[in-house]
Amino acid sequence: MHAGTLMISDTPNQVIGVIAHETGHITGGHLARLRSQVSQMKSTAMALQILGLAAAIGGSLAGVPSAGQLGMGAMAGGTDAAMRSFLAYRQTEESSADQAAMTFLNATRQSGRGMIETFDVLADKMRGIQGINPYLMTHPLPQTRISQLRTLVEQSPYYDVKDPPELQYRHDLMRAKLSGFLEKPEASLNRYKGDDTLAATYARAIATYRKSGVTPPCRISMS
Incomplete structure (x- = not known):
């Protein structure tokens, strides 16, 4: 993985x-x-x-x-x-x-x-x-x-079972964090362009911080 x-x-x-x-x-x-x-x-x-x-x-x-x-x-x-x-x-x-x-x-x-x-x-x-x-x-x-x-x-009798909304929410935040920190800032900003979800805002915030080169006053974290 x-x-x-x-x-x-x-x-x-x-x-x-x-x-x-x-x-x-x-x-x-x-x-x-x-x-x-x-x-x-x-x-x-x-x-x-x-x-x-x-x-x-x-x-x-x-x-x-x-x-x-x-x-x-x-x-x-x-x-x-x-x-x-x-x-x-x-x-x-x-x-x-x-x-x-x-x-x-x-x-x-x-x-x-x-x-x-x-x-x-x-x-x-x-x-x-x-x-x-x-x-x-x-x-x-x-x-x-x-x-x-x-x-x-x-x-399978469980073919149509869906992920719990809370699990999907945390999954989206995880992907946003990975995108913000691992992708080039421009790629991350483009990936979440026009998206107003919290995950998208999270990714854009990280990408913008990395693009600016400014050290944040506090640790960026969301759990």
């Missing part, structure tokens, strides 16, 4: 969905197995490289240049194959964490709608990127995750 995730989340439910997903990784033991997965990938890649090197040397000694070239290709391909196997396993864990997240959300009577909304945002950001190879990513493509999750989310 980082500031960028919080900034793109319009509702608390979207943040809750991310937390539920990460909890799925923890309960699934994914983080604990990551080190052994990396070690296994290195061992597999090394074994394939050794076989490729042996083939290259053997071909060279036998006076067969093409065999040597194939051996060198096998060395490079060994690393690539090991990496693809590792990434495929990681994608499986991501899908598993998504499903676990829905289990947790249902158990706590919360909607999974925020997860779909978050993946929609990620999908929009990736549409302009050309040449993405889905087999060379640690996460499934957002559109794939959406199609896998949508049925589970929409079948």
Whole structure:
């Protein structure tokens, strides 16, 4: 969880969905197995490289240049194959964490709608990127995750549960504070231009203070 995730989340439910997903990784033991997965990938890649090197040397000694070239290709391909196997396993864990997240959300009577909304945002950001190879990513493509999750989310009896107004209010203040302090003042002022909510006023006050370069007489805080 980082500031960028919080900034793109319009509702608390979207943040809750991310937390539920990460909890799925923890309960699934994914983080604990990551080190052994990396070690296994290195061992597999090394074994394939050794076989490729042996083939290259053997071909060279036998006076067969093409065999040597194939051996060198096998060395490079060994690393690539090991990496693809590792990434495929990681994608499986991501899908598993998504499903676990829905289990947790249902158990706590919360909607999974925020997860779909978050993946929609990620999908929009990736549409302009050309040449993405889905087999060379640690996460499934957002559109794939959406199609896998949508049925589970929409079948949940808590699909239409809304965030409490007070929680939404505090969420808006949190995003305003992040915008005011982390974005360029001009970007924050433009983001909340024409907005007369308290959150917008909060963000503009912080951005204006930062733009002025004046040290405030008291600490800016809102909780």
